[in-house]
Amino acid sequence: MDWTIIQQSLPNFVQGFKLTLWLSLVGIVGSIIVGIITSLVQYFRVPVLKQILNVYVEVARNTPLLIQLFFLYYAFPVMGIKMTAETCGIIGLIFLGGAYMAEGFTGGFNGVSQNQLDAGEALGMNQFQLARYVVLPQGLSLSVPALAANIIFLIKETSIFSVIAIPELTNTALDLIGMYYRSNEYLFVLVVAYAIILIPVILLLDWLERRVRYGAFGN
Amino acid sequence: MAEEILKVEHLNKFYGDWQALHDINFDLQKGEVVTLLGPSGSGKSTLIRTLNGLEPFKDGNIYFKGEKVEPTPKEWQKLRQQIGMVFQSYDLFPNLTVLDNILLAPTKVQKRDREEVKKEAMALLERVDLADQANSYPRQLSGGQKQRIAIVRALAMHPELMLFDEVTASLDPEMVRGVLEIIKELADRDHMTMIIVTHEMNFAAQIADRVLFLEDGKLLEDTPGKQFFEHPQTARAAEFLSSMEF
Ligand SMILES: Nc1ncnc2c1ncn2[C@@H]1O[C@H](COP(=O)(O)OP(=O)(O)OP(=O)(O)O)[C@@H](O)[C@H]1O
Ligand SMILES: [Mg+2]
Numbered sequence: 001m002d003w004t005i006i007q008q009s010l011p012n013f014v015q016g017f018k019l020t021l022w023l024s025l026v027g028i029v030g031s032i033i034v035g036i037i038t039s040l041v042q043y044f045r046v047p048v049l050k051q052i053l054n055v056y057v058e059v060a061r062n063t064p065l066l067i068q069l070f071f072l073y074y075a076f077p078v079m080g081i082k083m084t085a086e087t088c089g090i091i092g093l094i095f096l097g098g099a100y101m102a103e104g105f106t107g108g109f110n111g112v113s114q115n116q117l118d119a120g121e122a123l124g125m126n127q128f129q130l131a132r133y134v135v136l137p138q139g140l141s142l143s144v145p146a147l148a149a150n151i152i153f154l155i156k157e158t159s160i161f162s163v164i165a166i167p168e169l170t171n172t173a174l175d176l177i178g179m180y181y182r183s184n185e186y187l188f189v190l191v192v193a194y195a196i197i198l199i200p201v202i203l204l205l206d207w208l209e210r211r212v213r214y215g216a217f218g219n
Numbered sequence: 220m221a222e223e224i225l226k227v228e229h230l231n232k233f234y235g236d237w238q239a240l241h242d243i244n245f246d247l248q249k250g251e252v253v254t255l256l257g258p259s260g261s262g263k264s265t266l267i268r269t270l271n272g273l274e275p276f277k278d279g280n281i282y283f284k285g286e287k288v289e290p291t292p293k294e295w296q297k298l299r300q301q302i303g304m305v306f307q308s309y310d311l312f313p314n315l316t317v318l319d320n321i322l323l324a325p326t327k328v329q330k331r332d333r334e335e336v337k338k339e340a341m342a343l344l345e346r347v348d349l350a351d352q353a354n355s356y357p358r359q360l361s362g363g364q365k366q367r368i369a370i371v372r373a374l375a376m377h378p379e380l381m382l383f384d385e386v387t388a389s390l391d392p393e394m395v396r397g398v399l400e401i402i403k404e405l406a407d408r409d410h411m412t413m414i415i416v417t418h419e420m421n422f423a424a425q426i427a428d429r430v431l432f433l434e435d436g437k438l439l440e441d442t443p444g445k446q447f448f449e450h451p452q453t454a455r456a457a458e459f460l461s462s463m464e465f
Contacts, residue, residue: 115310119312122299124300147241
């Protein structure tokens with residue numbers, strides 16, 4: 001292990017680190033928004049929209065991100081839609097993540113008991129109020145474990161962006177290895193960099209899970 | 220002249236192909252307390268839930284305060300603001316404090332002023348001896364306390380009619396009395412119009428102006444309370460009463 005090589009590569013890795021962080025953040029926030037909307041549409045069985053989103057969830061969950069990215073990056077320009085690699089990456093990640101998040105939220109919403117819904121309805125709530133005051137707060141707490149798993153999954157999934165040459169962490173490492181043939185050093189930095197992102201995220205999500213389990217819940 | 224709160228005409232209710240309620244007819248005047256009795260599985264919950272639209276019905280008519288109910292979700296949603304319901308399992312919202320449980324529907328559904336509703340809620344909590352629990356969460360309360368809160372939550376809507384479905388059935392025996400006393404007081408002091416499903420026969424005998432006796436989804440008796448407990452009209456009701464051993 002040659003520490004000077006590591007040192008020299010650090011500026012590159014810092015760039016990659018920032019990009020991975022940024023892409024993850026945008027991807028996760030976008031996925032959560034798409035996921036909540038999708039699962040609410042499915043939960044309240046909004047006609048037509050529900051069928052469309054069912055198809056979306058199936059397609060997105062059953063095709064690899066790699067293929068989705070190739071499609072966005074190589075096939076869309078043929079149809080006249082040109083996007084930067086980063087835009088393709090973010091769209092791809094949200095497309096995939098939205099479907100996974102939707103599944104997680106749907107699980108949470110379905111976990112809200114019929115008794116709770118009856119209680120809300122008996123108090124005169126309309127569908128919107130039922131969603132806002134009963135289904136969402138309780139369903140979201142119930143979906144925190146799935147949400148946590150999906151967040152970790154999406155962060156890891158950003159590594160696939162390297163195939164369309166987005167200079168995030170994995171791409172940076174592969175590039176450096178290709179140029180200087182020093183895989184030990186670069187892979188070591190790569191692992192450390194992912195750990196720096198993932199460990200705090202895991203701890204934070206753990207804390208959140210414990211909080212909603214003992215805090216907002218229990219009858 | 221009494222005002223009619225509820226009238227049910229030729230009500231039939233099916234679960235799939237199976238008929239749960241057969242041609243139910245009765246009415247309810249303002250201030251009347253009716254207990255709905257019958258063996259397990261006779262359709263008491265089904266009937267009471269049909270009366271506020273939680274269960275759809277196939278045919279027949281329900282009139283609320285003289286007006287025929289159009290059984291659409293929107294119409295029921297409006298009517299439920301005037302029909303309070305309390306369930307066996309309390310069903311307080313676990314993510315909200317006691318006070319917020321009570322304030323939610325009056326402020327969000329009826330759009331009433333929060334401060335005004337809060338004053339009223341505190342007075343109601345006082346009445347059920349739970350003012351000191353206003354900021355507790357449901358999980359911190361006993362079953363009996365939760366059920367008293369559930370009653371307050373329904374009352375805060377200013378209902379014209381209250382429906383109770385076996386509200387003491389899940390409670391430890393020592394909690395039962397407190398809840399029943401509140402219901403009794405609602406009858407005596409507030410002259411609240413109520414339909415009460417209960418297995419507490421002593422309580423039913425004490426509180427009922429009239430008894431509806433249901434078996435196999437059929438209304439076998441609609442009898443004044445005193446008469447029902449002393450001289451039930453049908454052999455089935457007599458059998459039911461002796462089986463309850465109270
Ligand atoms: N959602 C449902 N689907 C199908 N059948 C149902 C449903 N709900 C109730 N039933 C059936 O309808 C009948 C009446 O049930 P209901 O719960 O109204 O009885 P009940 O008089 O309230 O009984 P209990 O005293 O045990 O609460 C029962 O045979 C029950 O199995
Ligand atoms: Mg029942």
